[in-house]
Amino acid sequence: MKVALLTTSYPRDENDFAGGFIAGTVSRLRARGVEVEVVGPSSYRDFGLTYGAGVVANVRRRPWAAPLLLGTLTRAARRAGATADLVHAYWLPLGIAGALSGRPYVVSLPGTDMELAARAPRLARPILKRARVTLAVSHAIAEQARGLGARDVRVVHPGMEIPADPGEKVGPTEVLFVGRLSPEKGIEDLMKVADGLNLKVVGDGPLRASVPNGLGYLPRAEVLEHYRRAAVVVCPSRRDGFPLACAEAMAYGCAVVATSVGGLPDMVIDGETGLLVPPRDSVALRAAIDRLVTDPELRRRLAAAARRRIIEICSWDRVIDATIASYETALAG
Numbered sequence: 529m530k531v532a533l534l535t536t537s538y539p540r541d542e543n544d545f546a547g548g549f550i551a552g553t554v555s556r557l558r559a560r561g562v563e564v565e566v567v568g569p570s571s572y573r574d575f576g577l578t579y580g581a582g583v584v585a586n587v588r589r590r591p592w593a594a595p596l597l598l599g600t601l602t603r604a605a606r607r608a609g610a611t612a613d614l615v616h617a618y619w620l621p622l623g624i625a626g627a628l629s630g631r632p633y634v635v636s637l638p639g640t641d642m643e644l645a646a647r648a649p650r651l652a653r654p655i656l657k658r659a660r661v662t663l664a665v666s667h668a669i670a671e672q673a674r675g676l677g678a679r680d681v682r683v684v685h686p687g688m689e690i691p692a693d694p695g696e697k698v699g700p701t702e703v704l705f706v707g708r709l710s711p712e713k714g715i716e717d718l719m720k721v722a723d724g725l726n727l728k729v730v731g732d733g734p735l736r737a738s739v740p741n742g743l744g745y746l747p748r749a750e751v752l753e754h755y756r757r758a759a760v761v762v763c764p765s766r767r768d769g770f771p772l773a774c775a776e777a778m779a780y781g782c783a784v785v786a787t788s789v790g791g792l793p794d795m796v797i798d799g800e801t802g803l804l805v806p807p808r809d810s811v812a813l814r815a816a817i818d819r820l821v822t823d824p825e826l827r828r829r830l831a832a833a834a835r836r837r838i839i840e841i842c843s844w845d846r847v848i849d850a851t852i853a854s855y856e857t858a859l860a861g
Contacts, residue, residue: 529561529562529563529613529614529855529859530562530563530564530565530611530612530613530614531557531562531563531564531565531612531613531614531615531616531855532564532565532567532605532608532609532612532614532615532616532629532631533550533554533564533565533566533567533615533616533618534567534601534604534605534608534615534616534617534618534622534625534626535550535566535567535568535618535619535622536568536569536574536583536597536601536619536622537550537568537569538550538551538566538568538569538570539551548772549638549686549687549688549772550566550618552687552688552689552844553687553847553848553851554566556687556844556847556848557848557851557852560848560852562852562855565608565611565612567601567604567605567608571604571608572597572600572601572603572604573596573597573600574597574600583597583619583621598621598624598625601622601625602624602625602628602629604625605625605626605628605629606628606629606630608629609629609630609631610630612631613631613632613859614631614632614633614634614855614858614859615629615631615632615633615634616633616634616635616636616855617633617634617635617636617659618635618636618638619636619637619638619640619641620635620637620641620644620645620652620655620656621644622635623635623655623656623658623659624651624655626655626659627654627655627658632660632858632859632861633658633659633660633858634659634660634661634662634663634854634855634858635655635656635659635661635662635663636662636663636664636665636684637662637663637664637665637669637673637769638665638686638769638770639665639669639768639769639770639790639791640769641669641769642669642672642673643767645672645676649676652676653676653677656673656676656677656678656679657677657678657679659678659679660679660680660857660858660859660861661680661681661682661854661855661857661858662678662679662680662681662682663682663683663684663850663851663854664681664682664683664684665683665684665685665686665769665770665791666683666685666769666770666790666791666794667683667791667794668790668791668793668794669769669790669791670682670683680854680857682850682854683794684847684850684851684854685770685775685791685794685841685842685847686770686772686775686842686847687842687843687844687846687847687848688772688775688776688779688838688842688844689844690779690835690838690839690842690843691752691779691780694755694756694779694780694781694835695755695756695757695780695781696756697757697758697759697781697782697827697831698757700726701726701759701760701821702726702728702757702758702759702760703725703726703727703728703758703759703760703761703762703817703821704727704728704729704730704754704755704758704760704761704762704777704782705718705727705728705729705730705731705761705762705763705764706730706731706751706754706755706761706773706776706777707730707731707763707771707773708731708732708733709729709731709732709733709734709735709736709738709739709742710733710734710735711735711766712765712766712767712768713731713733713764713765713766713768714763714764714765714766714787714807714808715729715731715733715735715738715739715764716735716738717764717766717807717808717809717810717813718762718764718810718813719738719739720810721810721811721813721814721817725817725821728743728754728758729741729742729743730742730743730744730745730746730751730754731744731745732744732745752776752780755776755777755779755780755782756780758777758780758782759782759783759820759821759827760782760783760784760785760817760820760821760827761773761774761777761782761783761784761785762784762785762786762813762817763777763784763785763786763787763792763796764785764786764787764805764807764813765786765787765789765790765792765807766787766789766807766808767789767790767807768789768790768791768792769790769791770790770791770792770794770795771790771791771792774786774792774795774796775795775838775842777834778795778796778801778802778831778834778835778837778838779835779838779839779842780835781831781832781834781835782831782834783802783803783820783826783827783828783830783831783834784796784801784802784803784830784834785802785803785805785813785816785817785820786802786803786804786805787804787805787806787807787813788804788805788806788807789807792804794841795834795837795838795841796834797837800830800833801830801833801834801836801837802830802834803816803819803820803830
Protein backbone atom coordinates (compact mmCIF):
# COMPACT_ATOMS: atom_id res chain seq x y z
CA MET A 529 0.00 0.00 0.00
CA LYS A 530 1.34 3.43 -0.95
CA VAL A 531 -0.05 6.55 0.73
CA ALA A 532 0.57 10.20 -0.10
CA LEU A 533 0.22 12.16 3.15
CA LEU A 534 -0.60 15.86 2.73
CA THR A 535 0.36 18.22 5.55
CA THR A 536 1.19 21.87 6.17
CA SER A 537 3.24 20.98 9.25
CA TYR A 538 6.23 18.67 9.59
CA PRO A 539 9.29 18.82 11.89
CA ARG A 540 12.31 20.61 10.46
CA ASP A 541 14.67 19.26 13.14
CA GLU A 542 14.61 17.13 16.29
CA ASN A 543 13.55 20.06 18.50
CA ASP A 544 10.72 21.19 16.22
CA PHE A 545 7.27 20.57 17.74
CA ALA A 546 5.46 21.36 14.49
CA GLY A 547 3.90 18.21 13.09
CA GLY A 548 5.61 15.91 15.56
CA PHE A 549 2.61 13.62 15.80
CA ILE A 550 2.48 13.35 12.00
CA ALA A 551 6.17 12.44 11.82
CA GLY A 552 5.65 9.81 14.51
CA THR A 553 2.74 8.35 12.60
CA VAL A 554 4.71 8.26 9.35
CA SER A 555 7.72 6.47 10.85
CA ARG A 556 5.51 3.82 12.46
CA LEU A 557 3.40 3.30 9.36
CA ARG A 558 6.60 2.72 7.38
CA ALA A 559 7.77 0.25 10.02
CA ARG A 560 4.50 -1.66 9.47
CA GLY A 561 5.12 -1.89 5.72
CA VAL A 562 3.05 1.07 4.49
CA GLU A 563 4.91 3.12 1.89
CA VAL A 564 4.32 6.77 2.81
CA GLU A 565 5.32 9.81 0.76
CA VAL A 566 5.09 12.98 2.83
CA VAL A 567 3.84 15.96 0.84
CA GLY A 568 4.86 18.66 3.32
CA PRO A 569 6.11 22.25 3.15
CA SER A 570 9.44 21.09 1.75
CA SER A 571 7.56 19.57 -1.23
CA TYR A 572 5.74 22.71 -2.37
CA ARG A 573 6.02 26.49 -2.15
CA ASP A 574 4.17 27.61 0.98
CA PHE A 575 4.42 31.41 0.54
CA GLY A 576 5.42 31.77 4.20
CA LEU A 577 2.08 30.48 5.50
CA THR A 578 2.85 27.14 7.09
CA TYR A 579 5.13 27.82 10.08
CA GLY A 580 5.50 30.59 12.63
CA ALA A 581 2.07 31.57 13.95
CA GLY A 582 0.40 28.79 11.95
CA VAL A 583 -1.58 28.70 8.71
CA VAL A 584 -4.80 30.24 10.06
CA ALA A 585 -3.07 33.23 11.69
CA ASN A 586 -0.74 33.70 8.74
CA VAL A 587 -3.62 33.66 6.27
CA ARG A 588 -5.39 36.39 8.26
CA ARG A 589 -2.38 38.63 7.65
CA ARG A 590 -1.82 37.53 4.05
CA PRO A 591 -5.16 36.31 2.64
CA TRP A 592 -4.01 36.76 -0.94
CA ALA A 593 -1.49 33.91 -0.44
CA ALA A 594 -4.08 31.28 0.55
CA PRO A 595 -5.21 30.36 -2.99
CA LEU A 596 -1.57 30.30 -4.11
CA LEU A 597 -0.72 27.83 -1.35
CA LEU A 598 -3.71 25.67 -2.24
CA GLY A 599 -2.64 25.67 -5.88
CA THR A 600 0.92 24.56 -5.22
CA LEU A 601 -0.23 21.97 -2.68
CA THR A 602 -2.82 20.55 -5.10
CA ARG A 603 -0.20 20.20 -7.82
CA ALA A 604 2.10 18.42 -5.35
CA ALA A 605 -0.78 16.16 -4.30
CA ARG A 606 -1.50 15.22 -7.91
CA ARG A 607 2.16 14.38 -8.52
CA ALA A 608 2.28 12.17 -5.44
CA GLY A 609 -1.15 10.71 -6.17
CA ALA A 610 -0.04 9.57 -9.60
CA THR A 611 1.87 6.71 -7.98
CA ALA A 612 -0.13 6.35 -4.72
CA ASP A 613 -3.06 4.12 -3.88
CA LEU A 614 -4.52 6.56 -1.40
CA VAL A 615 -4.20 10.18 -0.24
CA HIS A 616 -4.33 11.11 3.45
CA ALA A 617 -5.09 14.81 3.96
CA TYR A 618 -4.06 15.89 7.44
CA TRP A 619 -6.29 18.95 8.07
CA LEU A 620 -9.70 19.75 6.64
CA PRO A 621 -8.65 22.41 4.05
CA LEU A 622 -6.13 19.96 2.60
CA GLY A 623 -9.08 17.73 1.78
CA ILE A 624 -9.57 20.01 -1.24
CA ALA A 625 -6.21 18.87 -2.57
CA GLY A 626 -7.10 15.29 -1.63
CA ALA A 627 -10.35 15.52 -3.59
CA LEU A 628 -8.51 16.90 -6.60
CA SER A 629 -5.72 14.32 -6.46
CA GLY A 630 -7.61 11.71 -8.47
CA ARG A 631 -7.27 9.12 -5.70
CA PRO A 632 -9.49 7.91 -2.83
CA TYR A 633 -8.74 10.00 0.21
CA VAL A 634 -8.91 9.97 3.99
CA VAL A 635 -9.07 13.24 5.92
CA SER A 636 -7.83 13.85 9.47
CA LEU A 637 -9.37 16.54 11.67
CA PRO A 638 -6.75 17.58 14.27
CA GLY A 639 -8.52 20.45 16.05
CA THR A 640 -9.00 23.80 14.35
CA ASP A 641 -10.97 22.18 11.55
CA MET A 642 -14.43 22.60 13.04
CA GLU A 643 -13.92 26.30 13.65
CA LEU A 644 -13.09 26.65 9.96
CA ALA A 645 -16.01 24.41 9.01
CA ALA A 646 -18.43 26.57 11.01
CA ARG A 647 -17.29 29.60 9.04
CA ALA A 648 -17.42 27.87 5.66
CA PRO A 649 -19.82 24.90 5.85
CA ARG A 650 -20.40 24.93 2.09
CA LEU A 651 -16.70 24.21 1.63
CA ALA A 652 -16.45 21.66 4.44
CA ARG A 653 -19.48 19.54 3.54
CA PRO A 654 -18.32 18.28 0.12
CA ILE A 655 -14.82 17.58 1.45
CA LEU A 656 -16.18 15.41 4.26
CA LYS A 657 -18.91 13.75 2.20
CA ARG A 658 -16.42 12.65 -0.48
CA ALA A 659 -13.80 11.39 1.99
CA ARG A 660 -13.83 7.60 2.24
CA VAL A 661 -12.98 7.83 5.97
CA THR A 662 -12.73 10.78 8.37
CA LEU A 663 -10.38 10.53 11.35
CA ALA A 664 -11.18 12.84 14.29
CA VAL A 665 -8.88 13.42 17.26
CA SER A 666 -11.79 13.65 19.70
CA HIS A 667 -15.40 12.60 20.10
CA ALA A 668 -16.51 16.24 20.02
CA ILE A 669 -14.92 16.76 16.60
CA ALA A 670 -16.31 13.43 15.38
CA GLU A 671 -19.87 14.52 16.20
CA GLN A 672 -19.38 17.82 14.40
CA ALA A 673 -17.99 16.01 11.36
CA ARG A 674 -21.02 13.71 11.23
CA GLY A 675 -23.24 16.78 11.36
CA LEU A 676 -21.48 18.06 8.24
CA GLY A 677 -22.15 14.85 6.31
CA ALA A 678 -19.00 12.80 6.92
CA ARG A 679 -19.82 9.15 6.32
CA ASP A 680 -17.37 6.84 8.07
CA VAL A 681 -16.06 8.81 11.08
CA ARG A 682 -13.57 7.25 13.50
CA VAL A 683 -11.99 8.70 16.64
CA VAL A 684 -8.23 8.20 16.56
CA HIS A 685 -6.43 10.06 19.29
CA PRO A 686 -2.85 11.24 18.64
CA GLY A 687 -0.24 8.62 19.37
CA MET A 688 2.55 9.28 21.80
CA GLU A 689 5.53 7.57 23.38
CA ILE A 690 4.67 6.56 26.93
CA PRO A 691 7.66 7.03 29.27
CA ALA A 692 8.67 3.90 31.15
CA ASP A 693 9.62 6.04 34.15
CA PRO A 694 7.30 9.04 34.63
CA GLY A 695 9.62 10.59 37.18
CA GLU A 696 9.42 11.40 40.88
CA LYS A 697 7.38 14.44 41.92
CA VAL A 698 9.40 16.43 44.44
CA GLY A 699 8.55 19.56 46.40
CA PRO A 700 7.85 22.34 46.51
CA THR A 701 4.62 21.56 44.67
CA GLU A 702 5.11 22.85 41.13
CA VAL A 703 2.19 23.92 38.94
CA LEU A 704 2.97 23.79 35.22
CA PHE A 705 1.47 25.21 32.02
CA VAL A 706 2.85 24.13 28.64
CA GLY A 707 1.50 25.54 25.41
CA ARG A 708 1.10 28.44 23.06
CA LEU A 709 0.60 31.74 24.87
CA SER A 710 -2.55 32.73 23.00
CA PRO A 711 -6.16 33.49 23.98
CA GLU A 712 -7.61 30.10 22.98
CA LYS A 713 -5.21 28.31 25.33
CA GLY A 714 -6.66 30.17 28.33
CA ILE A 715 -3.35 31.51 29.62
CA GLU A 716 -5.02 34.81 30.57
CA ASP A 717 -7.51 32.93 32.77
CA LEU A 718 -4.64 31.16 34.52
CA MET A 719 -2.60 34.32 35.06
CA LYS A 720 -5.58 36.00 36.77
CA VAL A 721 -5.30 33.48 39.62
CA ALA A 722 -1.56 32.81 39.63
CA ASP A 723 -0.72 34.72 42.82
CA GLY A 724 0.83 32.46 45.41
CA LEU A 725 1.31 29.51 43.07
CA ASN A 726 4.69 27.97 42.32
CA LEU A 727 3.82 28.36 38.64
CA LYS A 728 6.08 27.56 35.69
CA VAL A 729 4.92 28.63 32.22
CA VAL A 730 6.57 27.05 29.18
CA GLY A 731 5.71 28.40 25.76
CA ASP A 732 5.64 31.43 23.55
CA GLY A 733 3.07 33.37 21.58
CA PRO A 734 1.27 36.69 21.25
CA LEU A 735 0.50 36.95 24.99
CA ARG A 736 4.10 36.45 26.12
CA ALA A 737 4.23 39.97 27.59
CA SER A 738 1.38 39.11 29.99
CA VAL A 739 3.33 36.20 31.51
CA PRO A 740 6.00 37.57 33.87
CA ASN A 741 8.90 35.16 34.39
CA GLY A 742 7.64 32.86 31.62
CA LEU A 743 10.28 30.38 30.49
CA GLY A 744 9.55 30.83 26.78
CA TYR A 745 10.17 28.17 24.17
CA LEU A 746 12.30 25.30 25.48
CA PRO A 747 13.90 22.30 23.73
CA ARG A 748 11.75 19.20 23.98
CA ALA A 749 14.09 17.43 26.41
CA GLU A 750 13.71 20.31 28.88
CA VAL A 751 9.93 20.31 28.51
CA LEU A 752 9.84 16.62 29.38
CA GLU A 753 11.92 17.29 32.49
CA HIS A 754 9.32 19.83 33.59
CA TYR A 755 6.64 17.14 33.25
CA ARG A 756 8.73 14.80 35.37
CA ARG A 757 8.91 17.37 38.19
CA ALA A 758 5.46 18.97 38.06
CA ALA A 759 2.88 17.81 40.56
CA VAL A 760 0.00 19.64 38.85
CA VAL A 761 -0.42 20.58 35.19
CA VAL A 762 -3.06 23.10 34.13
CA CYS A 763 -4.75 23.03 30.70
CA PRO A 764 -7.18 26.00 30.81
CA SER A 765 -8.10 26.07 27.10
CA ARG A 766 -11.08 28.05 25.88
CA ARG A 767 -11.20 25.81 22.82
CA ASP A 768 -8.96 22.95 21.72
CA GLY A 769 -8.86 19.80 19.65
CA PHE A 770 -6.77 17.29 21.58
CA PRO A 771 -3.93 19.18 23.31
CA LEU A 772 -0.84 17.02 23.46
CA ALA A 773 0.44 19.00 26.45
CA CYS A 774 -2.35 17.50 28.52
CA ALA A 775 -1.78 13.99 27.18
CA GLU A 776 1.97 14.20 27.83
CA ALA A 777 1.42 15.51 31.35
CA MET A 778 -0.89 12.60 32.12
CA ALA A 779 1.59 10.12 30.63
CA TYR A 780 4.22 11.55 32.98
CA GLY A 781 2.01 10.96 36.00
CA CYS A 782 0.90 14.53 36.61
CA ALA A 783 -2.41 15.42 38.21
CA VAL A 784 -4.27 17.59 35.71
CA VAL A 785 -6.76 20.44 35.91
CA ALA A 786 -8.41 21.03 32.53
CA THR A 787 -11.40 22.77 31.02
CA SER A 788 -14.38 20.89 29.63
CA VAL A 789 -13.81 21.83 25.97
CA GLY A 790 -12.95 19.95 22.78
CA GLY A 791 -10.96 16.78 23.27
CA LEU A 792 -9.99 17.42 26.90
CA PRO A 793 -12.94 15.40 28.31
CA ASP A 794 -11.73 12.44 26.22
CA MET A 795 -8.67 12.40 28.46
CA VAL A 796 -9.78 14.01 31.70
CA ILE A 797 -12.72 12.27 33.36
CA ASP A 798 -13.69 14.55 36.22
CA GLY A 799 -12.78 13.05 39.57
CA GLU A 800 -11.27 9.95 37.98
CA THR A 801 -8.32 10.97 35.79
CA GLY A 802 -8.19 14.66 36.68
CA LEU A 803 -10.38 17.64 37.50
CA LEU A 804 -12.55 19.44 34.92
CA VAL A 805 -13.72 23.04 35.23
CA PRO A 806 -15.77 25.30 32.93
CA PRO A 807 -13.76 27.35 30.41
CA ARG A 808 -13.07 31.02 31.27
CA ASP A 809 -13.96 30.39 34.93
CA SER A 810 -10.88 31.56 36.80
CA VAL A 811 -12.47 31.06 40.23
CA ALA A 812 -13.24 27.39 39.54
CA LEU A 813 -9.80 26.99 37.96
CA ARG A 814 -7.98 28.25 41.06
CA ALA A 815 -10.19 26.20 43.38
CA ALA A 816 -9.34 23.01 41.47
CA ILE A 817 -5.61 23.82 41.47
CA ASP A 818 -5.67 24.51 45.23
CA ARG A 819 -7.54 21.27 45.82
CA LEU A 820 -4.78 19.27 44.14
CA VAL A 821 -1.92 21.27 45.64
CA THR A 822 -3.20 20.68 49.18
CA ASP A 823 -4.25 17.03 48.82
CA PRO A 824 -1.28 14.77 47.99
CA GLU A 825 -3.36 11.58 48.15
CA LEU A 826 -5.85 12.94 45.59
CA ARG A 827 -2.94 13.98 43.37
CA ARG A 828 -1.44 10.50 43.50
CA ARG A 829 -4.76 8.77 42.78
CA LEU A 830 -5.69 10.99 39.84
CA ALA A 831 -2.16 10.93 38.42
CA ALA A 832 -2.02 7.12 38.42
CA ALA A 833 -5.42 6.90 36.70
CA ALA A 834 -4.41 9.61 34.23
CA ARG A 835 -1.36 7.64 33.13
CA ARG A 836 -3.46 4.51 32.64
CA ARG A 837 -5.98 6.49 30.57
CA ILE A 838 -3.35 7.84 28.18
CA ILE A 839 -1.79 4.39 27.76
CA GLU A 840 -5.28 3.13 26.87
CA ILE A 841 -6.17 5.72 24.22
CA CYS A 842 -2.84 7.06 22.91
CA SER A 843 -0.50 4.08 22.67
CA TRP A 844 1.13 3.98 19.25
CA ASP A 845 0.06 0.39 18.55
CA ARG A 846 -3.59 1.35 18.93
CA VAL A 847 -3.22 4.49 16.80
CA ILE A 848 -1.38 2.76 13.96
CA ASP A 849 -3.79 -0.19 13.96
CA ALA A 850 -6.72 2.22 13.62
CA THR A 851 -5.00 4.25 10.91
CA ILE A 852 -4.15 1.22 8.78
CA ALA A 853 -7.71 -0.09 9.22
CA SER A 854 -9.04 3.23 7.91
CA TYR A 855 -6.75 2.97 4.86
CA GLU A 856 -7.95 -0.54 4.14
CA THR A 857 -11.58 0.56 4.38
CA ALA A 858 -10.94 3.52 2.08
CA LEU A 859 -9.30 1.34 -0.54
CA ALA A 860 -12.11 -1.19 -0.34
CA GLY A 861 -14.49 1.59 -1.41
